[in-house]
Amino acid sequence: MKAVGVVVEYNPFHNGHLHHLTEARKQAKADVVIAVMSGYFLQRGEPAILPKWERTSLALQGGADLVVELPYAFSTQKAEWFATGAVSILAALEADALCFGSEEGTIEPFHRLYHFMAKHRLAWDRMIKEELDKGMSYPTATSLAFKRLEGSAEHLDLSRPNNILGFHYVKAIYDLHTSIKAMTIPRIKAGYHDDSLNESSIASATSIRKSLKTKEGWQMVDRVVPSYTTEMLKSFEKETTFLPSWERLFPLLKYRLLTATPEQLHAIYEGEEGLEYRALKTIVSATSFHDWMTKMKTKRYTWTRIQRYATHLFTNTTKEEIHSVLPRGTESLPYIRLLGMTSRGQMYLNGKKKQLTTPVITRPAKVDDRMMNLDLRAAFSYYASFPPSLQQKRLKEEFHRTPIRIDHKPEPKKEA
Amino acid sequence: MKAVGVVVEYNPFHNGHLHHLTEARKQAKADVVIAVMSGYFLQRGEPAILPKWERTSLALQGGADLVVELPYAFSTQKAEWFATGAVSILAALEADALCFGSEEGTIEPFHRLYHFMAKHRLAWDRMIKEELDKGMSYPTATSLAFKRLEGSAEHLDLSRPNNILGFHYVKAIYDLHTSIKAMTIPRIKAGYHDDSLNESSIASATSIRKSLKTKEGWQMVDRVVPSYTTEMLKSFEKETTFLPSWERLFPLLKYRLLTATPEQLHAIYEGEEGLEYRALKTIVSATSFHDWMTKMKTKRYTWTRIQRYATHLFTNTTKEEIHSVLPRGTESLPYIRLLGMTSRGQMYLNGKKKQLTTPVITRPAKVDDRMMNLDLRAAFSYYASFPPSLQQKRLKEEFHRTPIRIDHKPEPKKEA
Incomplete structure (x- = not known):
């Protein structure tokens, strides 16, 4: 069986992602699509708008056959490490190709x-x-x-942001000496950072998240995401009364910063003197995450850089932890966590079972590993702002939930 | 001028406290009463039901002339350190006597x-x-x-809890070689740990806090506290919609524990292997502070001991910090923070000004001291669960508020 990989965040899953999945399968002539997906925190240093389970379900409904987790140690990183982690996983799963969307559009x-x-x-x-x-x-x-x-x-x-990521996928493929074939498709229409929805059926995830903040926005979102995304967002918000965001997490981040010592801040990954000092100085008077970020921003640090620092602060991730995990990750991954699959995806895994050297795990319960500790801590942090009963359910799930199974509907038979 | 000291928490101020203040002044034939009061966290490892400013105001209305803060490094400690801190402060302020309530009742x-x-x-x-x-x-x-x-x-x-504290006051007076005269008055009626209000006008602070959880309870509280306490509790709850408690802080404590590494837990003051291990093990499934405490409790550790550990976890106070502050504290205090005074209290301070060797400060803004850092962190932690706008106001206050001034009403003149 031939497999094509995609590296995704699905924050949330929209029509552009659907197009990408479909094209990846088609152009690579692949039997299965493997989605390497970030868990709870994303590359630009933000909590995902839906937990990884919800996003896994969307990925499967959208056409992925296997959804595996990009560990926290790689997911909230600059392009180089992000790409290295994702390509390592695809290589370990023996994917034949990697297909990414880019502004450039040709490989x-x-x-x-x-x-x-x-x-x-x-x-x-x-x-x-x-x-x-x-x-x-x-x-x-x-x-x-x-x-x-x-x-x-x-x-x-x-x-262009997708060209940067794409370049790092290609670089990682070379540097890790894998035989994965790099492929790209042009991204259609909406720019990555656009924050208003236009009339077409394609919009960036950023603009979608922004629209979800208002009632009118939800109606516009409807046009640019598959119906299962709207349903998922609605049912999740009905259950929790909110959609996860930095603003939701801010009281906890503020508590963390207000009670941290300078030494503790210095130990946090991505911390450096300028950032730490500013963080302590600005937090006391900050009334919201956006207010704090505005106070933190200088020419020296990009918004994304500061948000990534905030994420590591929030999850209490230290330099020492990341440094002990990263170099090893590129040589041999300690595990690959399977989040969801179709029966085709399962067939692919079964076929490869004997030759794969990296353990594909379905639950973290028995893994004692520093990379896994970071993943669990990311989950704990993410759910810390959830109301107690939901939090209980979610934390339990994090340890014990088996992969989501969804099978693609067979395509309607052509009439004779 | 002659001064008598009292060591208090006023959580909240009730009729028993009023009796104590009145008797202390009378029996010591004192011109001024100095109340050494804990700040935001108390001896049994709990957040105070009202901020220190509100409790200072109550103390002044109840008859104290000077209210000074017992620093966090002493306030959430076993009796020995608690008493050592309080007696050091009274000695530094040249109090002539210390009067405490006890079950024993004679000195x-x-x-x-x-x-x-x-x-x-x-x-x-x-x-x-x-x-x-x-x-x-x-x-x-x-x-x-x-x-x-x-x-x-x-x-x-x-x-008996008040005998223990009293013994440690007396011991500290001897050990610190001060000339303070120890005095005691019998506590009247209610036991320290009673948790139901009886028909009389005296009840323990514990039973009062418990009653404040129900609407009916508030009416009973009315009988056992001065009217200004009821008014203060009402106006505070109206402003904030809650009264501070461990349950209110629990989501933050849970977040702290869920994201802490074993090494970080081990660095926390009062942490030891058994407690740390249990804390990490029990927190995941704990749905409330009480639920967590019940899971933490063993024969080896008292409820109070565990709560004190929880407090230091919550305020992120390390062994290293406390150890660097405590021994010095008993030799020479770095500062005494004045929270409130009457004009009589001010007169006393003015009279002593030239001979006092410990700086009496009115705001922490310019003090760079490890003991003060712990006090500020306690304040930051306490207010971390407050809604943003109130939090802003309170944090600002913590740095800049000048001592509260309240003068006792002159006693009504006897009719001729």
């Missing part, structure tokens, strides 16, 4: 850029350092260094 | 016991250790060791 420029970068590595690193020393943020420094290499004109536009 | 047995204990120190310490090794809790071990010394028959009943 050649990604390969060309990889080779160009490999050639100019040392000069590029030096230039980035120079720009950082001038006080630039990391993405700006990268982009400026790139321009100075005079590579920008003929190469991939690395100012 | 001689306290002095006798001190000398008896001094004589049998080594044997007693050994016996306590033996009982602890058998798995007894600390209070039980103390009491059993005492019985084995055959001192119980002729001496003070140390199974």
Whole structure:
């Protein structure tokens, strides 16, 4: 059986994601689609709008055959580690291809850029350092260094977020010496950061989350997500009375910061002196997450960088923990957690069972591993803002829930 | 001017406290009464039902002339440290006497016991250790060791909570070589741990807090507290919609525990292996503070001991912090924080100003001190469960509020 991988967050699952899943299967001529999906916290340093179980169900309904979890140690990271984690998992599951959406839309420029970068590595690193020393943020420094290499004109536009991620998938495929075939499809219409819904049936996840904050917004969301996404959002909100967000978690984050010592802050992953000092200084008067972020923002740090720091603060993830987990992760993953599957997905796993060297686990109960500890802590943190009875149910689930099973409806038979 | 000290929590201020204040002034023939009052967290490891400002106001209305704060490093401690902190402060303020309520009611047995204990120190310490090794809790071990010394028959009943505290005040007065005169008055009627209100006008603070949980209870409370206490409780609850309690703080405590590493738990003051392990094991399924405490309770640890541990967990207070602060505290206090005064109290302070060696401060803004850091963190923790706008106001207050001024109404003139 042939498998194509996709790396996803589904925050929440929308028509663009559906298109991507369908095209990935088609273009790779794959029998199964493997979705590597972030758990509770996402790449831009945000809690997911729905728990991973709900998002797994949506992924299966949308056409994925296997949904496996991208561990926290990789999921809330800059593109390089995010991609390395995802590609490691796809390699361990022996996927034949990886298909990502990009602004570029064709794969050649990604390969060309990889080779160009490999050639100019040392000069590029030096230039980035120079720009950082001038006080630039990391993405700006990268982009400026790139321009100075005079590579920008003929190469991939690395100012586009999906091109950056795509480049790092391709780079990880090379660097990890896997035989995965990289493929890309053009993203359609909506830009990644657009925050208003337009008239078409495609909108970015960012704009969808924004629309979900108002009653009118929900109606617009209806047009740009599959019906099962709307139903899932509605039933989840009915159960909990809220959709998870930073604002919901902010009282806990504030409590954490108000009671932390400078030494404890310094131990947190992504912490550095400037950020720690600002965090302690700004938290006392911050009345909301957005208010705090606005007070935290400087030219030196991007919004995303600060949000990632906030996420690690929130989950109490230390430098020492991440550093003990990351290098090992790229050599041999300690486990792959299966969140959901169709019967086709199960067939694929059964066929591979004897040759896979990484354990595919269905529940964390018996795994004693530092990477898993971080995943559990992320879950605990995420559910800490839930009302007691729901929290109980969810925490139990986190330890004991078996993978979600959903089978795709057979396509309607053509009439004779 | 002659000053008598009282050591108080006022959780909340009731008729028994009023009686104590009045008698202390009378029996010591004092011009001013100095109340050393705990801040936000109390000796039995609980958040105060009202912030320290509200309780300061009640203390002044009840007859105190000066209200100073017992720092967190002393306030949530076993009797020995609690008493040492309070007596140090009274000594630094040059109080002439200390008057405490006790079940015993006369002072001689306290002095006798001190000398008896001094004589049998080594044997007693050994016996306590033996009982602890058998798995007894600390209070039980103390009491059993005492019985084995055959001192119980002729001496003070140390199974009574106010006798224990009183003994430690007397002991601290001796050990710190102060010239403070110890005095005691009998506590009237209600036992310390009684939890139902009786028909009289005296009830324990414990029973009052319990009654405040029901609507009917409020009416009964009316009979056993001065009218200004009822008014204060009502207006506070109207502003906040709740009265602070462990149940209110529990979601934050649970978040703290769910995201703590074993090493972090081990660093917390009062933590030891047995407690830490149980805390991590029991927190996942705990649905309320009471539920968690019930799961935590063993023969080895008293309810109070576990609550104190919970308090230090909640405020993120480490062994290292307390150990760096305590020994110094008994030699020379870094500061005394003034919370409130009458004009008589101010006159007393002005008169002493030149001879006092400990700075009496009115706001923490400019104090950079580890003991003060713990006080601020206690305040931050306490207010972390308050709604954002109230929290803002309170945190600001914590840094900038000047002492409360209330003057006692002159007694009505006797008719000619």
